[in-house]
Amino acid sequence: MLEPGAIWLDTDGAPIQAHGGGVLYRNGTYYWYGENKNAENVADPAGTGAFLDRVDVIGVSCYSSQDLLHWKNEGVVLPAVADDPAQDLHSGKVAERPKVLYNVQTGKYVLWLHIDTADYKYARTGVAVSDQPTGPFEYLGSFRPNGAESRDMTLFQDEDGVAYLIYSAEWNATTYIAPLTDDYLSTRGEFVRVFEQQYREAPAVFKHEDQYFMVTSGCSGWAPNEAQYAVAPTVQRPWTVMGNPCVGPDADKTFHAQSTFVLPVAGKAPGSFIFMADRWNNKNLRDSRYVWLPMQIEDDRLTIHWRDRWDLSEFEQRL
Numbered sequence: 001m002l003e004p005g006a007i008w009l010d011t012d013g014a015p016i017q018a019h020g021g022g023v024l025y026r027n028g029t030y031y032w033y034g035e036n037k038n039a040e041n042v043a044d045p046a047g048t049g050a051f052l053d054r055v056d057v058i059g060v061s062c063y064s065s066q067d068l069l070h071w072k073n074e075g076v077v078l079p080a081v082a083d084d085p086a087q088d089l090h091s092g093k094v095a096e097r098p099k100v101l102y103n104v105q106t107g108k109y110v111l112w113l114h115i116d117t118a119d120y121k122y123a124r125t126g127v128a129v130s131d132q133p134t135g136p137f138e139y140l141g142s143f144r145p146n147g148a149e150s151r152d153m154t155l156f157q158d159e160d161g162v163a164y165l166i167y168s169a170e171w172n173a174t175t176y177i178a179p180l181t182d183d184y185l186s187t188r189g190e191f192v193r194v195f196e197q198q199y200r201e202a203p204a205v206f207k208h209e210d211q212y213f214m215v216t217s218g219c220s221g222w223a224p225n226e227a228q229y230a231v232a233p234t235v236q237r238p239w240t241v242m243g244n245p246c247v248g249p250d251a252d253k254t255f256h257a258q259s260t261f262v263l264p265v266a267g268k269a270p271g272s273f274i275f276m277a278d279r280w281n282n283k284n285l286r287d288s289r290y291v292w293l294p295m296q297i298e299d300d301r302l303t304i305h306w307r308d309r310w311d312l313s314e315f316e317q318r319l
C-alpha cells in the first residue's frame with residue numbers, strides 16, 4: 001500500500017531520500033531520482049545570503065522498483081563536490097528537482113537539475129549524462145537556458161521523441177517552455193513564455209489523449225500553497241488555466257505538499273497517472289515526506305483526492 005505522508009522505507013529499511021524528484025520507466029523498471037537531503041539542516045551560513053532553510057547538497061539519489069512499492073537504493077548517482085566552492089555541485093550550493101530522460105538516438109540517460117547558489121541568484125540548469133540509469137552520471141556543466149534565469153524545472157518527453165525543458169524564469173514570474181536539442185544536452189534557442197507574471201513553481205507535465213496537462217504550485221518557499229493545472233493542445237501553447245485539481249480537506253494547500261512530477265503507470269488503463277508531491281519539512285528537510293496520489297482525468301478535467309492508503313488496483317478498477 002502507498003501511504004502518502006508516511007515515512008517510506010527502501011528495501012534496506014532506510015528512509016527514502018528522493019525529494020523534488022521524478023521517475024523514469026525503462027525496460028520494466030521504474031527509476032526514481034531525487035534530492036538526497038539526508039543531513040542536518042544548516043543555519044544560514046555567514047556570507048552566503050541564504051534566506052531559506054537548507055541542507056548542504058549531498059547529490060542526486062536513484063532508487064529502482066518494479067512495482068512502485070519496493071524501492072532499492074541505487075546510491076547517489078550524481079554526488080556533491082566537497083572541496084571546491086566554485087563548483088556547481090559544491091555542497092554549499094543548491095541542486096534541486098533532478099529529472100532524467102532516456103535518449104533513444106544517443107543511448108544516454110540525461111539528467112537535468114536546478115543548480116543555484118544558496119541565495120537562489122545563480123538560477124541555472126545543470127546537465128549530466130550516463131550510459132546506465134543507475135549512473136554514475138558525468139556532470140557536463142550548467143547554463144541559463146535561452147539566456148533566462150532557471151529555477152524550478154522539469155523535463156517532458158513527447159511521443160515524437162522531442163523533449164522539453166519547462167522552467168520558472170524571470171525570478172519565477174513567468175514559465176518558459178523550450179525544446180531540447182536532439183541529444184537532449186541543451187536547449188535550441190527557441191522558447192515560449194507562459195503563465196506570464198503568474199509566479200508558478202514546481203511544474204509537472206504529462207499528456208493524455210492528445211491533451212497536455214501541466215500542474216504547478218504557487219511560490220511560497222517551502223510552505224505549501226494551492227496547486228493549479230492548465231491544459232493545452234500542444235506542449236508549447238496555448239495553455240488554458242483550469243484551476244486547482246485538488247479536492248476536499250486541505251485541497252487549498254495541495255494536501256500540505258508541492259507538485260514535483262506526474263508518473264504514468266505502465267500496463268494500466270490509459271489515464272492511470274500518479275501525482276507525485278513533496279511534503280516539505282523546512283525545519284528538518286531530511287524528514288520531508290512523499291505524497292503520491294492517484295489522479296482522475298475526465299476530458300480536460302483533472303482531480304486529485306486525498307487517500308490515507310491506496311494501491312495500484314485503484315487504476316484497474318477503472319477498466
Ligand code: DGJ
Pocket residue numbers: 020052096097152201202220221222258
Ligand atoms: C520552492 C521550490 O519549489 C523548491 O524546490 C525549493 O527551491 C524551495 N522553494 C526553497 O524554498
